[in-house]
Amino acid sequence: MRKIAIAGAGGFSKEVCLTISDINKQDCQWDFIGFFDDNVPEGKFFTDFRVLGTINDLNQIGEETDVVIAAGKSNNILSILQKLSFDKLNFPNLFHPSCQSLHFESLVIGKGNIIQSFSSLSADNKIGNYNVFNAGVRVGHDTIIGNYNTFATSTLISGGVEIGDQNDFGMNSGILQYKKVGNRNVIAPMSILFKSIKDDGHYMGVPAMSTGV
Template sequence: MKKIAIIGTGGLGREVLAMIKSINEYDKKWEIVGFYDDAVIAGTKVAGYQVVGSVALLNEKKESLNVVIGVGNPVIRKLIRNKISNRNINFPVIIHPSSVIYDKKSVQLEEGVVIAANCVLTTDIKVGRCTYINSASVVSHDSVIGAFCMLMPTTSLSTGVVLGNEVYLGNGTKIDEPIHIEEGMRIKAGSILP
């Protein structure tokens, strides 16, 4: 089993914990070592796991450790990733076993991408590093999602959508045409874009 830690003890961090446990039910892949969080005192227990310390401590690790960013704000996701320069820290792609990728050869997932439960990605898709695609979201062919994006549950991207880096799509956002969403944009929950 590979060691893995979660950055962030908030709701999304605990969801990541639950997802890793769910993955382990199918394939005993991960040994969960705890959380890293700048706002919580080391030694505190969260969801039964210890807070190891601050994010900066990851730069001192001498052995290999996998890390998942469990923070929803795209700007903070990027700041966290940029704080970590230690080559012993890896950002694996995490995919919930209930999610489906139609054509794994043509779907490119960069480091740290998380795909939560019941998502569907079809074909010819690119997803930038440390992007989080939350539960029951759909990404259709020829879409490009930038780095550090956050797609909240039940988001739907139709053919050829392009999201710049650090885009936040609220719950239930539907994008029905091949449009480009500029870097850093925040789209409110329930939005339907032509």
Template sequence: MNTVKQRIAIVGAGGLGREVLMLLLQINQATPKWEIVGFYDDAPSAHPTICGYPYLGTVDHLNDTETPLCVAIAIGNCAAKTDVADRLLSPLLKFPVLVHPSVLCNPEQKNHFGEGTIICQNCILTNNVTLGRHVLLNLACTIGHDAVLGDFCSLMPQVAVSGCVRLGAGVYGGTNSTILQNKKVGDFTIIGAGAVVNEDLPSYCTAVGVPARIIKQTA
């Protein structure tokens, strides 16, 4: 049976953009779904193609589309990702949830994913998990029961979020960091690689180490 593929563009022509390209290709191997049209990035590409797909223009050019187009925002920096999403205003642009085929997503888990969420290979989400808009879960993240991640969070590979954790908007979790059960992290806080969060953290700070300690406050 032939499946009509949906057109999709990737915003971000860097390393994460190439990883999202691989994610889309792996989804297509399981269920042919996406027609990948190319990349958009505010920094012009040094080459006309990225992994065989064309560089098509800047972020704002996406608003000029005359036909429906899906968009994957492949940007890890939370503030930059927020800015890009705020600029994409055309009603013809849609932001699908992208989930790697290795990730179990069954109705009985009662998980909820906001538009534009990207969940990469080998992630595990248990039950009653809520992910906001444009959340990125990179490779092999684990998200425990009843956790809530706000809009524009980005978790790098192997971040462990325990049960009942609350992450505000735009929280960045460095590779292999851990947030322990019931802890809260404020908006746009950065958790360093390998850090263990065993106390609540306020908004707009950077915390590193075991246990995580604040080294910088930005607001």
């Protein structure tokens, strides 16, 4: 088995820990060693697992280790990633056993992605790096997703959508088919995008409108 650690020690990291456990129940892939976080003191954190130190302590591990960045917002993913040394650290994709890919053969995916329970991917999806798909996210056919995006529980992404980098989609949000999303946008919970949007916006409502923030 390969050693695996979680970078980040918050509520979402507990869910990621459970995903690793569920994967191991089906196929024992990883020896989970614990959590690393700059803002949580060392010691017992979740079940029998501990916070073992800071992100820099994780960098000092002397053997190859898989790492999952467990952060629920795009800026936190980037903040942690920028602190990590890549010499002996690898960033696997994490697929919960209950998630579905309707056509895994056509899936193109990078590294460091987390796909949580009961999420689904469709045909001809292209996904970049370090994206978080929380529980029950649905991704339609021919969708292209960039890097460092987060999709909260039950986000719905229709077919043919293109999403850039560093976007945060709130719980039960969605986007209609063949629309485009730029970079660094926030889509509020329960909001639905009916049109394409550019960069650095905050959107809310049905249909989702810019809040001017």
